[in-house]
Amino acid sequence: MNRTPIPxxxxxxxxxxxxxxxxxxxxxxxxxxxxxxxxxLRISAAQIRKDLSQFGEFGKQGxxxxxxxxxxxxxxxxxxxxxxxVAIIGAGNLGHAxxxxxxxxxxxxxxxxxxxxxxxxxxxxxxxxxxxxIANIENAIQKLGIKIALLTVPxxxxxxxxxxxxAVGIKxxxxxxxxxxxxxxxxxxxxxxxxxxxxxxxxxxE
Amino acid sequence: MNRTPIPxxxxxxxxxxxxxxxxxxxxxxxxxxxxxxxxxLRISAAQIRKDLSQFGEFGKQGxxxxxxxxxxxxxxxxxxxxxxxVAIIGAGNLGHAxxxxxxxxxxxxxxxxxxxxxxxxxxxxxxxxxxxxIANIENAIQKLGIKIALLTVPxxxxxxxxxxxxAVGIKxxxxxxxxxxxxxxxxxxxxxxxxxxxxxxxxxxE
Numbered sequence: 283m284n285r286t287p288i289p290x291x292x293x294x295x296x297x298x299x300x301x302x303x304x305x306x307x308x309x310x311x312x313x314x315x316x317x318x319x320x321x322x323l324r325i326s327a328a329q330i331r332k333d334l335s336q337f338g339e340f341g342k343q344g345x346x347x348x349x350x351x352x353x354x355x356x357x358x359x360x361x362x363x364x365x366x367x368v369a370i371i372g373a374g375n376l377g378h379a380x381x382x383x384x385x386x387x388x389x390x391x392x393x394x395x396x397x398x399x400x401x402x403x404x405x406x407x408x409x410x411x412x413x414x415x416i417a418n419i420e421n422a423i424q425k426l427g428i429k430i431a432l433l434t435v436p437x438x439x440x441x442x443x444x445x446x447x448x449a450v451g452i453k454x455x456x457x458x459x460x461x462x463x464x465x466x467x468x469x470x471x472x473x474x475x476x477x478x479x480x481x482x483x484x485x486x487x488e
Numbered sequence: 489m490n491r492t493p494i495p496x497x498x499x500x501x502x503x504x505x506x507x508x509x510x511x512x513x514x515x516x517x518x519x520x521x522x523x524x525x526x527x528x529l530r531i532s533a534a535q536i537r538k539d540l541s542q543f544g545e546f547g548k549q550g551x552x553x554x555x556x557x558x559x560x561x562x563x564x565x566x567x568x569x570x571x572x573x574v575a576i577i578g579a580g581n582l583g584h585a586x587x588x589x590x591x592x593x594x595x596x597x598x599x600x601x602x603x604x605x606x607x608x609x610x611x612x613x614x615x616x617x618x619x620x621x622i623a624n625i626e627n628a629i630q631k632l633g634i635k636i637a638l639l640t641v642p643x644x645x646x647x648x649x650x651x652x653x654x655a656v657g658i659k660x661x662x663x664x665x666x667x668x669x670x671x672x673x674x675x676x677x678x679x680x681x682x683x684x685x686x687x688x689x690x691x692x693x694e
Contacts, residue, residue, distance in 0.1 A: 293692075297685075297688055301668075322670075359691065360687045362690055362693060375581075375584060375589070377632070378581060378585070379582045383581070384512060388692065391683070398673075409642055430690075437591075454690070456686055460591055462507075470693070472685035475594075476586075476638070477595045477597070478503040478507065479680065481502070481503035481566045481568050481596065482503055483676040484566055484567040484568055484596065484660070486676050487567060487636075487660060
């Protein structure tokens, strides 16, 4: 597999292909085509063929893609053929919702622990987890080898907390705080900001 | 203002520019440059200049952008110089977290109402809101002229509920369910899926 020069925008589409293929598999389908996948995702068939061809030969002219095989290949490429332990930072409403969300485990992610700095929250039970003191995060993260954190602290605390996470070994942050994080370039950051997406849509509304 | 042919990918970056400018303004800054804005957002200065130039002349060679003016212009372009009423569909953990989130109002969005179909949830108080019966949504949406919904129902219910929302007048859906929605092309859809973004990052992890 040639891993060198894949544009990040192509990488970002692969999880969507994987998601659609899994839904097709759950619906009992065993093969698909770039055309069908494209209709499902509102992406052109040519784009899908071009994206996938960067990683290898996954389909056959005329017969399309074998869904279970392509799922396996995409899981390998995306490194989700395993379970990544993740840490939730912040036990507010959003932290609670994430811990209780059932959809992570079968898609490559296990919630390992949740932290807060508020004495009123530390020790609280959320689902199967107990909120831990953020002061203990270094130990916990290093003991479990955790590389991924979901950051759900207030905007005013996000940058300092993100820097702390990087200092204790976190390599990838899913940032729910509505501020961009300024971190070393080798740290992966993805932002979830519903307001950005709402404002994208209002452009088109009357 | 020439509204005709702006690529959607450019439109999608404008809310990020607006967010960064507001944060600069809150930090007491009054002018900025495409270079500074680019460093803040990890976008090239050339890209920012090119994006903004599609909407008009907002800066001056050498002196850069006046932040309050550019904020106002971007708010106009994105139609967020007003408050959009939004409806939350689904009063689970995520619906609760969204209703309690304080960050919407000053950025163009007011939570007007929240709906569920679960008799155990209907009538529940969440913050200043009472969960309403989804059976009453048509009345509520049409009375208030609501065009935007945040969809936080389970994946298995998302498509049917989205179709119902469109039938009663919703024009834009922020979809938190981990399934793509198949809706008429004139309906705007943005998806929030933390798993897609996590899988994007694991590609780069060892």
